Amino acid sequence: MQDHSVLGQVALGFSPMIDRQRAVIATRLTVFPDRNDVTPDPNELMAALAEVWPAEAGHADVKLVSPRPLDPAAVSARAGAGVRPPVSLNIASESLLQALMGTQPGSQWMIEVPAFMVGDPAHAQGLRALHQSGSSLVLKGRPLSELPRELLPFFSHSIVDVAEDRRTGSPPPATTRDITSVQSGVRTLAEMEAAFQRGSIAVLGWPLDDPLVRTASRSAVPADIQVVMELINGVDRQDPVPKLEATLKKDPTLGFRLLRYLNSPAFGLSVEISSFGHALMMLGYQRLKRWLALLLASASKDANAKPVMFAAVRRGLLMEELGRSSGDAEMRGELFICGVFSLLDRLLKQPVEELIKSVPVPERVQQALQSGSGPFQPYLQMVMAIENESLYDIREGADRLFMGLTEVNRAVLAALRSARQLD
Secondary structure (H helix, E strand, C coil), rough: CCCCHHHHHHEEEEEEEEEECCCCEEEEEEEEEECCCCCCCCHHHHHHHCCCCCCCHHHHHHHHHCCCCCCCHHHHHCCCCCCCCCCEEEECHHHHHHHHHHCCCCCCEEEEHHHCCCCCCCHHHHHHHHCCCCCCEEEEEECCCCCCCCHHHHHHEEEEHHHHHCCCCCCCHHHHHEEEEEEEECCHHHHHHHHHCCCCCCEEEEECCCCCCCCCHHCCHHHHHHHHHHHHHHHCCCCCCHHHHHCCHHHHHHHHHHHHCCCCCCCCCCCCCCCHHHHHHHCCCCHHHHHCCCHHCCCCHHHHHHHHHHHHHHHHCCCCCCCHCCCCHHHHHHHHHHHHHHHHHHHHCCCCHHHHCCCCCCCHHHHHHHCCCCCHHHHHHHHHHCCCCCCCHHHHHHHCCCHHHHHHHHHHHHHHHHHHHHH
16 A cells, blocks of 8 residues: 555544345444544545545446445445445544545545534535535434434435434434434344344444354354365365365365455465466465465355454454564464454354364464464454454554554555455
8 A cells, every 4th residue: 555644643443334134235434533633634534545445437327326325226236337335434523524525535435424513504515515526425323403404315324323223113204214224333133133123224333242152063064164174174284285176176166266265356466376276386385274264264154144254354354464564474374364263153153162173273373262362362452443443442452562553554454455355
C-alpha cells in the first residue's frame, strides 16, 4: 500500500454484515480519529481506503437496478455483474463525517449517518450532496424525534443496536416504513435469529460468543474436513506427492478450491498452479501447509459457520500482516495458522485440546490457542480488539506490540484487500 499520513491519525475496526442465509453481504469498517481535537483529511482517508475498495466498473449500473444495496435483488445483481459487496463506512466522529460530506466518496460506499445528525438542519445540504454523489446512506441509531421527510428518501437502510431495538412486530412509522432494518451488536446465533424474526434484513457483528457445543465423536466431523486434516498431517510428515494426491482425490471439490486459492491474486504467484504436485514443487511443504490451513477453515458446509469462516480467514491474514515488520517469514506463516486455527474449535465443534492432537501446529501456535500465552498471544488479542471495534483496546494492543497506528492500519487494510481477493 502507498504511504498515507492519515493512517497515523485514525484507528480501524471491522465486522461483517450477514443476511438471513448467513452469507456475508458487506463489510462494516469503523474509523476512529485518534485525537478528538484533530479532524483527519477526509480526501486522504478515502484515498487510502480506495486502495482496498476501489470504484468498480459496473457498480453504478447495478445501483440503478436497485438503490438498496443490501436487498436480495441488489445482492444478486451485483454478483451477476461481478461486482464485490459494498462497504458500510462507520465514521465515529461528527466532525470527520461532516468533513466527508464535502467530498464525493463514490458509489462503492454505504455511509452511516447518526440519527441526531439527520435531524439537524445544519447537515441537510451535506446529506443531499452525499446522496447525489452516488453513496448509499444508512441511518444509524433510533431517532428521538421525527426526522425531516425530505431527507428520508436518501436512506436505504437503518442500523439499530440490539440493546436499543424496541420493535414489537407492529408496523413502523410511515416516515421510516420504506427503510429496511439492520441489527447491530449481534454476538450469538440466538441474537442473530431473533433479529431476523423481528424483520431485520441483515445483522452486524460477530456471532462467536455461543458456548461450544461439542460433537459426540470425531466421526461427526464432516468427511471433507477430515480429508483436509489428513492432508495437513501428510504435509507435516512430508509424505510423497502421489500419496497426498490420493488423499485429495477423496473429495475432488477440495482440490478445485485449493487451486483457486493458490491462483488468486492474494497469493501473488507469477505462474498458474495446475496440480497439487505442481503446488508442492513451487511452494514446498511448509508454505503449502499454510494454505491447507485456510482450506480447513473454509471447508464447513454448515450455514451458521459462514460468519466464522469469514472471521477465521481474516484473522489469519491480519495476524500475518501484523508480523510483517519482523522480517521473519517462518513467524509470519505461523501467525497466519494461529489466526485461522483460533476459531477452529467453533468450526469443528471440538475442544482445542483435542484438535491439536489431530492437526499438528507449531509450539508458539499451541501456546496461544491452548493456554493463552506465548509470543503470539498479543497478536491474537490485537486482532480481537480490531474485530470488536474498540479504540481503547486497539491502542493498548498497539502498545503491547510496540507498533504505531500507521503500521497497524496498514496491516488491517492489506489483510482486508487480500481477503477480498480470496472471496
